[in-house]
Each structure stands twice: as C-alpha cells, then as structure tokens.
Amino acid sequence: MSVDGLSDDDNTVHSDQPSGGWGSVGSMARIMGEERPSPAVLNTLRRQNKPGGFMCVSCAWGKPAKPHTFEFCENGAKATIWELTSRRCTPDFFAEHTVSELKGWKDYDLEQQGRLTHPMRYDRATDRYVPCGWDEAFTAIGSELRGIAPDQTVFYSSGRASLETSYLYALFARLYGHNNLPDSSNMCHETTSVALKKLIGSPVGTCVLDDFESCNAIFFFGQNTGSNSPRLLHPLQDAVKRGVKIVTFNPVREKGLESFRNPQSPLEMLTGKETQISTLYFQLKAGGDIAAITGLIKHVLAAEEQRQAEAGTPVIDPDFIARHTVGFEEMKARVDAVAWEDIERESGLTRGELKQAADIYIEADRSIAMYGMGLTQQVHGSENLAALVNLWLLKGNIGRDGTGISPVRGHSNVQGQRTVGISEKPELVPLDRLAGQFGFEPPRTEGLNTVKACEKILSGEVRAFIGLGGNFVRAIPERDRMEKAWTGMRLTVQVATKLNRSHLINGEVAFLLPCLGRSEEDLQASGAQAVTMEDSLSCIHGSLGNNTPASPDLKSEVAIVAGMAKATLPPNPKVTWDGWVADYRRIRASIEETYPDQFHRFNERVFTPGGFYRGNPARERIWKTESGKAHFTPPGKLRAVGFDDAPGRWRLITMRSNDQFNTTIYGYSDRLRGIEGTRDVLLMHPDDIVAAGLREGQVVGLASDAGDGVDRRVGGLTVTPFRLPRGCIGSYYPEMNPLIPLWYHDEASKTPAAKGVPVRIVPDMPAIGRA
Numbered sequence: 001m002s003v004d005g006l007s008d009d010d011n012t013v014h015s016d017q018p019s020g021g022w023g024s025v026g027s028m029a030r031i032m033g034e035e036r037p038s039p040a041v042l043n044t045l046r047r048q049n050k051p052g053g054f055m056c057v058s059c060a061w062g063k064p065a066k067p068h069t070f071e072f073c074e075n076g077a078k079a080t081i082w083e084l085t086s087r088r089c090t091p092d093f094f095a096e097h098t099v100s101e102l103k104g105w106k107d108y109d110l111e112q113q114g115r116l117t118h119p120m121r122y123d124r125a126t127d128r129y130v131p132c133g134w135d136e137a138f139t140a141i142g143s144e145l146r147g148i149a150p151d152q153t154v155f156y157s158s159g160r161a162s163l164e165t166s167y168l169y170a171l172f173a174r175l176y177g178h179n180n181l182p183d184s185s186n187m188c189h190e191t192t193s194v195a196l197k198k199l200i201g202s203p204v205g206t207c208v209l210d211d212f213e214s215c216n217a218i219f220f221f222g223q224n225t226g227s228n229s230p231r232l233l234h235p236l237q238d239a240v241k242r243g244v245k246i247v248t249f250n251p252v253r254e255k256g257l258e259s260f261r262n263p264q265s266p267l268e269m270l271t272g273k274e275t276q277i278s279t280l281y282f283q284l285k286a287g288g289d290i291a292a293i294t295g296l297i298k299h300v301l302a303a304e305e306q307r308q309a310e311a312g313t314p315v316i317d318p319d320f321i322a323r324h325t326v327g328f329e330e331m332k333a334r335v336d337a338v339a340w341e342d343i344e345r346e347s348g349l350t351r352g353e354l355k356q357a358a359d360i361y362i363e364a365d366r367s368i369a370m371y372g373m374g375l376t377q378q379v380h381g382s383e384n385l386a387a388l389v390n391l392w393l394l395k396g397n398i399g400r401d402g403t404g405i406s407p408v409r410g411h412s413n414v415q416g417q418r419t420v421g422i423s424e425k426p427e428l429v430p431l432d433r434l435a436g437q438f439g440f441e442p443p444r445t446e447g448l449n450t451v452k453a454c455e456k457i458l459s460g461e462v463r464a465f466i467g468l469g470g471n472f473v474r475a476i477p478e479r480d481r482m483e484k485a486w487t488g489m490r491l492t493v494q495v496a497t498k499l500n501r502s503h504l505i506n507g508e509v510a511f512l513l514p515c516l517g518r519s520e521e522d523l524q525a526s527g528a529q530a531v532t533m534e535d536s537l538s539c540i541h542g543s544l545g546n547n548t549p550a551s552p553d554l555k556s557e558v559a560i561v562a563g564m565a566k567a568t569l570p571p572n573p574k575v576t577w578d579g580w581v582a583d584y585r586r587i588r589a590s591i592e593e594t595y596p597d598q599f600h601r602f603n604e605r606v607f608t609p610g611g612f613y614r615g616n617p618a619r620e621r622i623w624k625t626e627s628g629k630a631h632f633t634p635p636g637k638l639r640a641v642g643f644d645d646a647p648g649r650w651r652l653i654t655m656r657s658n659d660q661f662n663t664t665i666y667g668y669s670d671r672l673r674g675i676e677g678t679r680d681v682l683l684m685h686p687d688d689i690v691a692a693g694l695r696e697g698q699v700v701g702l703a704s705d706a707g708d709g710v711d712r713r714v715g716g717l718t719v720t721p722f723r724l725p726r727g728c729i730g731s732y733y734p735e736m737n738p739l740i741p742l743w744y745h746d747e748a749s750k751t752p753a754a755k756g757v758p759v760r761i762v763p764d765m766p767a768i769g770r771a
C-alpha cells in the first residue's frame with residue numbers, strides 16, 4: 001500500500017536495505033570502531049540475554065528460555081558497546097570546560113566524552129563541575145533534603161534501573177514523605193498503564209512468548225520493530241514462515257516491518273534472501289487509528305450480520321462477549337452510526353483497504369495486537385487503546401493461547417519499576433504492607449507524574465529534583481521554558497553513566513553522581529551482585545555484570561540510592577540500608593515480603609531460563625476492573641490528535657532514528673530510512689513540498705501552532721522528500737521537543753502527545769544558537 005501513488009522509484013529518500021542483514025553488521029562495526037570498547041565486549045555480547053548472563057540495557061522485549069547463539073541485535077549490541085566504551089569523561093575534562101560552554105554542544109558530542117568517572121559537584125563561582133568525595137556528596141544531599149518539604153521534591157527515574165534499585169528508591173521517597181515518583185513511563189506507555197487497567201483490569205500486556213508460536217495473525221500499530229525492538233523480528237520471522245499474516249498500520253513505511261534478513265542465518269546473509277514481514281502495510285494518517293480500527297469493527301460486525309443471515313458459525317465470540325464483557329450494545333450502536341466517509345477521511349485509508357485487513361482478522365482464529373508510541377503518544381491515546389480493545393474483545397482475543405494485547409515497552413526495566421513501587425499513584429502500591437514491614441506511615445496523597453512535576457517546576461513549587469538515570473530535561477516537552485525554570489530549584493542531583501544535557505541545567509546546589517552500568521561487575525561486601533528486571537511480557541530475569549568497572553570511583557545505583565537515603569532519613573532499625581547494599585538478596589527478600597504473590601521464592605528463581613512469569617489476571621480472564629468484566633467503549637472522537645485541520649497547520653511526528661537510544665545519539669545514520677549524515681531534516685511528501693511552496697533542500701523552521709500564543713520554534717531543518725501521508729511531516733526526537741506544549745498530552749494518562757504535534761512551517765529559518 002503506497003502513499004498517494006508514490007512508487008519505489010519515486011524521488012523520495014528511502015532505503016532499499018532490509019532490516020538485519022549486512023547493514024546491521026556494518027552499523028555495529030562502525031560503533032565498535034568509534035567507541036573502541038575493551039576486548040571483553042565480545043564476551044559480554046555472547047552472554048547478552050542468556051540465562052545466567054547479562055540482560056541487555058536496550059529494549060524490554062522478552063528473552064527466550066532457549067536463546068539463539070547470539071541473543072542480541074544491532075541496537076542491543078550498540079547499547080552494550082556504548083556502555084563499555086574506552087572513553088572517559090574525567091575531572092580534567094570538567095576543569096577544561098565551563099558548564100555554559102558545554103550547553104552549546106550537541107547531545108552526541110556530550111555523550112561521546114565517554115563514561116563519567118568521579119562524583120562531581122557544581123561550583124557556581126567557576127561555572128564548572130569539580131570533583132567531590134562520595135561522603136561529601138551524600139552528606140550535602142541529605143542536609144539539603146532535610147531542609148526542603150518532601151512534597152516539594154521530585155524523584156524521577158528513567159526505566160533502566162533494576163528492580164532492587166527501584167524498590168529502594170521508591171521506599172526512600174515514601175520514608176522521606178512523598179509519592180512524587182515520575183518515571184520515563186509517564187512519557188511512554190503510561191497510556192497503556194491507565195487505559196488497559198481500566199478496560200481489562202491489567203496495566204500491562206497479556207501475551208507471553210509462546211503466544212507468538214500459536215497465533216494466526218499479528219496486527220501492528222505504531223511500533224517500529226526494526227529499530228526499537230529488533231529481537232522481536234526473530235519470532236515474527238518464524239511466525240511468517242508458519243503462515244501467520246502480519247498487518248501493519250503506520251504512517252511511515254518502516255523497513256523492519258517490511259522485510260528482515262536474519263544476521264544470524266548464514267544462508268540468508270549469503271544469499272541475500274529476506275523474509276517479507278507484513279502481509280499488508282497501511283500508511284494511515286498520524287492520529288488516524290481510532291478511525292481505522294472503527295472501520296475494522298464495522299467490517300467485522302457486517303460480516304457477523306451476514307453470517308447470522310446465512311445461519312453460519314458466528315464471526316464474533318458471543319459467549320465470550322456475554323460472559324466476560326460489558327458495553328457491547330452501546331459500542332455497536334455507536335459504531336453503526338459512524339459514517340464511512342468520516343472513517344476514510346480521518347484514517348486516510350479506503351473502505352476497501354480496511355476490508356482487506358478486516359478479512360484477515362475475521363479469518364484468523366487467534367490474533368495478537370501489538371503497539372507502541374504511535375498509539376500511546378497522542379492526545380486521544382487512551383481512546384486509541386479503547387478502540388483496539390473493542391476489536392480484540394469482539395472475537396475473544398484476550399485470555400486464550402495465541403491471542404492477546406502486547407504493548408511493546410521501551411526501557412529495559414520500565415515495566416518492572418512500576419511493579420515494585422515506582423508510582424505516583426498511591427492506590428497502585430501496597431502501602432499498608434510497606435507500613436507494616438518498615439514501621440512508618442507512608443504518604444497517601446497522589447504524587448506528581450512527569451507533566452505535573454514539570455508544571456510545578458515551572459511555577460517554582462518544586463525545590464529539589466533527583467534523577468535516577470535518564471535525561472529528563474531533554475526528554476520532556478516545552479524544553480525552552482523548562483530549562484529556564486530549572487535553575488530556580490535549590491537542589492538537583494543526577495545519577496548517570498554519561499554526560500548529557502540535563503546535567504548542564506543545574507539547581508543552586510547540584511551533584512553529578514556516576515554509577516556502574518549493568519554490564520559491569522558489582523562487587524559488594526558479600527561478593528558479586530546480580531540484579532533483576534522485568535521484560536515487556538512480565539517475565540523477571542537476573543542479570544550479572546562481569547566487566548571491570550569504567551572507574552574505581554563508581555558506585556552501584558543501589559549503593560547511591562542507599563547512600564542518599566541514609567544521609568537524609570532518621571535511623572530506623574527495620575530499614576537496613578547497609579545490609580541491603582552488602583547483599584542484594586536481602587533486597588529481593590524485602591521485595592518478596594511486599595509482593596508475595598508475584599515474587600514468591602524470588603531469590604531461588606532469579607536465573608530461571610526465560611525468566612519467571614509474574615502472572616496477569618487478564619490472561620486468565622479474571623478482569624480486575626470496576627465492573628469485574630472487560631469493557632467495550634463506544635467510540636467518541638475519530639481522530640487521536642488534539643486539533644482541527646487548518647490551512648498551513650501540519651501534523652508533526654517526532655521520530656527515533658535507527659542510530660539512537662532515546663536522547664542518546666549513537667551516530668547520524670538512519671540507515672533503515674535512507675537518511676545519512678544529519679538529523680536536521682524535515683520529512684515531507686513530495687507533493688506537500690510543492691503545495692507548501694517549498695523546494696527540496698531548502699532550510700526551514702517549525703513553529704508551534706497550538707493556538708496558545710506561546711512562541712515555540714526550531715530552525716535549521718532541511719526539507720527532504722519522504723513517503724509520508726499528505727499533511728503529516730516528520731522530524732527527530734529529541735530535537736523537536738521545544739515544539740510540544742506541556743499541556744498537549746493524552747487526557748487520561750498525561751502522556752505527552754509527541755506523535756501528532758500541531759506546527760507551522762517557517763520558510764528559511766536557520767538554526768539559531770541552539771545545540
């Protein structure tokens with residue numbers, strides 16, 4: 001399905017390479033050359049994602065019990081090599097450069113300095129980071145925190161830290177007195193956590209790896225497997241070989257969902273044979289999913305009517321609907337009333353195209369729905385998921401082998417952090433248990449999520465920010481205003497492996513605390529420590545790093561969290577920070593005590609091949625919703641973006657390249673899209689370039705068109721023809737983040753709507769003094 005008649009030999013920028021293949025090997029080799037990692041890296045890659053080995057720091061996709069010889073992908077290898085670089089960002093580097101100077105550097109150049117080696121304190125007089133001792137840092141942080149009201153403090157986490165670290169971090173926040181625990185998930189799959197919980201009673205996906213071996217169809221919405229979770233291409237390739245049909249809805253023709261050449265298969269590599277992944281690929285409009293899915297539902301309901309008339313076996317699953325769901329009739333009535341012309345206009349797809357997809361869904365006995373940021377990062381992201389759940393409930397495609405809903409999570413432990421208490425929502429945490437276990441009264445008021453934390457930083461109500469990993473200031477919307485407000489805080493602390501922009505925007509008192517990476521050996525009093533994480537499929541895996549740490553002055557994240565907590569809180573005999581640091585098995589024992597159902601015999605099960613499954617009631621058709629049933633939802637708005645069309649207003653999709661991990665830029669090669677050597681591009685349909693009075697290669701800017709009168713601009717983007725639907729344009733995250741208003745987010749979950757941002761094009765606008 002091509003867009004508006006563009007063919008493969010049109011003049012748009014695109015790539016003829018399959019995902020995987022020699023290109024992926026070349027891409028790994030390039031980063032090997034750049035980072036010059038220690039020779040131990042090959043040994044580490046061999047252990048990557050294997051039982052007893054080390055769990056990749058890149059994506060959260062499931063790890064099979066019987067792994068491939070090399071159970072890693074191009075981007076997983078890049079992430080490991082990135083962590084094991086031989087470059088070091090030492091106190092000498094900070095002595096040479098002021099923080100103001102570094103603010104002018106590109107994200108890529110900052111991280112290229114390599115691993116942080118010493119704890120550093122910001123010195124205002126010289127505008128430099130200067131080395132400090134760990135005790136000095138902890139004591140200062142403790143005394144600052146004791147002087148600030150807990151509810152004016154934010155403890156952020158990026159989704160990489162282990163279950164052990166995350167559990168202690170959340171406990172620290174609650175013992176200190178707040179639930180202000182925003183997580184990268186708030187910018188990512190929070191839509192899933194809120195919407196799926198409401199609709200099917202589970203905040204996470206219902207599939208396990210085995211389901212991919214027994215399904216007949218897989219539907220993909222807004223997830224870029226080839227770049228962001230390439231290991232998932234293996235089960236997809238196997239599924240295709242079994243005859244499974246794969247249907248994709250995505251405004252961008254992503255290579256990984258078109259074809260795959262398995263780099264681990266000598267035959268495929270040598271013969272150039274590749275597997276076609278998607279049977280059908282629909283380039284719908286950004287924000288067109290509710291309309292498209294409603295169209296599919298209309299087709300399914302029409303087929304059901306016809307079957308009834310013919311007295312054949314039903315298309316839908318009436319028994320399931322009667323026993324397990326509520327709201328079917330209201331949903332049906334509303335869908336019946338939706339006009340096809342509205343569906344076609346809003347989705348950008350024809351009734352006939354949607355019929356082809358619906359036929360596959362109707363025919364398949366067992367279907368899996370997979371999705372990513374294309375659905376969650378929209379103003380009506382929760383409605384996207386409600387529409388998808390409607391379609392999946394119709395045929396009882398939840399809670400049977402080979403079926404289910406499978407959100408593809410982002411960071412390698414983002415799902416797990418929620419499981420062990422990193423949540424601003426007190427009702428999701430067993431506070432009574434924590435109270436009994438540790439003899440204190442946990443705070444019961446709702447804490448700040450990412451958007452609310454930003455609002456309170458803007459209004460000056462937040463006085464302290466601790467970042468457990470991540471690059472908060474770069475990842476959030478509204479960057480310009482946020483950076484200005486940030487420096488008004490009293491205390492900022494960043495726990496990190498490499499230098500990034502968030503470290504350069506400082507509070508009055510600021511610390512940069514360097515930690516071990518997951519691939520490194522973590523030696524404590526009782527010996528080498530393992531940590532654990534949870535994958536997208538709710539399986540928990542142990543991970544044991546075995547590389548020599550980048551610097552002898554690093555501490556583990558567990559030790560850093562415990563160090564800050566001990567320096568802040570009054571002594572409590574039940575809260576044994578030193579004991580926990582000495583032996584992480586004790587932390588796992590505490591996790592087990594708080595969550596006995598999911599983590600029983602935790603220490604014994606740490607290295608279960610394939611991980612241990614912590615269970616999901618929705619998979620058993622136990623619906624932990626308000627009604628005790630799964631919910632159909634009558635569709636409301638058909639468009640997921642939060643604005644009307646207007647002349648000169650475009651839908652901007654902020655994209656990840658194949659050469660980045662979130663705000664970490666590995667390089668300038670988006671090889672699966674054929675964009676090389678730059679990230680400063682504005683991707684547009686060739687006819688849109690002409691219609692807008694622009695020309696290919698022209699340098700333009702974008703300005704926010706959100707109608708709130710705030711001037712938000714980014715310049716210096718080269719107009720590049722690309723196969724996108726008319727009216728939709730693309731450019732990279734995080735460079736485009738200054739254009740997203742803070743208030744522009746999914747209504748229910750407050751996930752920033754980074755995939756359908758209203759903008760205007762400003763002709764001939766250069767980049768102005770911006771990194």
Ligand SMILES: Nc1nc2c(c(=O)[nH]1)N[C@H]1C(S)=C(S)[C@@H](COP(=O)(O)OP(=O)(O)OC[C@H]3O[C@@H](n4cnc5c(=O)[nH]c(N)nc54)[C@H](O)[C@@H]3O)O[C@H]1N2
Pocket residue numbers: 058059060075188221222223224225227228229249250251252254285286287288289371372373374375408409410411653654655656658660661662663755
């Ligand atoms: N190598 C690598 N791996 C990663 C990451 C990384 O940056 N690099 N990031 C990690 C993280 S934290 C996350 S959350 C995941 C992100 O992984 P994904 O969920 O794949 O996220 P994106 O690449 O932002 O966007 C997904 C897709 O949505 C499509 N899209 C945009 N708008 C729409 C729409 O309206 N409808 C539909 N149907 N599709 C749309 C885009 O074209 C894109 O292909 O990956 C994780 N893994």
Ligand SMILES: Nc1nc2c(c(=O)[nH]1)N[C@H]1C(S)=C(S)[C@@H](COP(=O)(O)OP(=O)(O)OC[C@H]3O[C@@H](n4cnc5c(=O)[nH]c(N)nc54)[C@H](O)[C@@H]3O)O[C@H]1N2
Pocket residue numbers: 111157158159160161184185187188189373377410411468469470471472475476495496497498499500515516517518557654655656661662663664733734736737740754
């Ligand atoms: N416009 C737009 N904005 C987006 C998105 C989008 O698609 N479009 N996606 C959103 C999504 S899905 C996410 S998840 C967020 C990501 O937001 P974050 O999770 O905050 O950002 P990352 O870029 O993953 O963080 C990178 C930094 O983490 C640190 N780091 C790496 N490894 C470790 C470690 O082991 N320990 C510690 N302590 N630190 C480490 C390094 O210093 C590195 O610079 O961005 C969101 N923002």
Ligand SMILES: [Mo]
Pocket residue numbers: 184187188189409410411
């Ligand atoms: Mo994410």
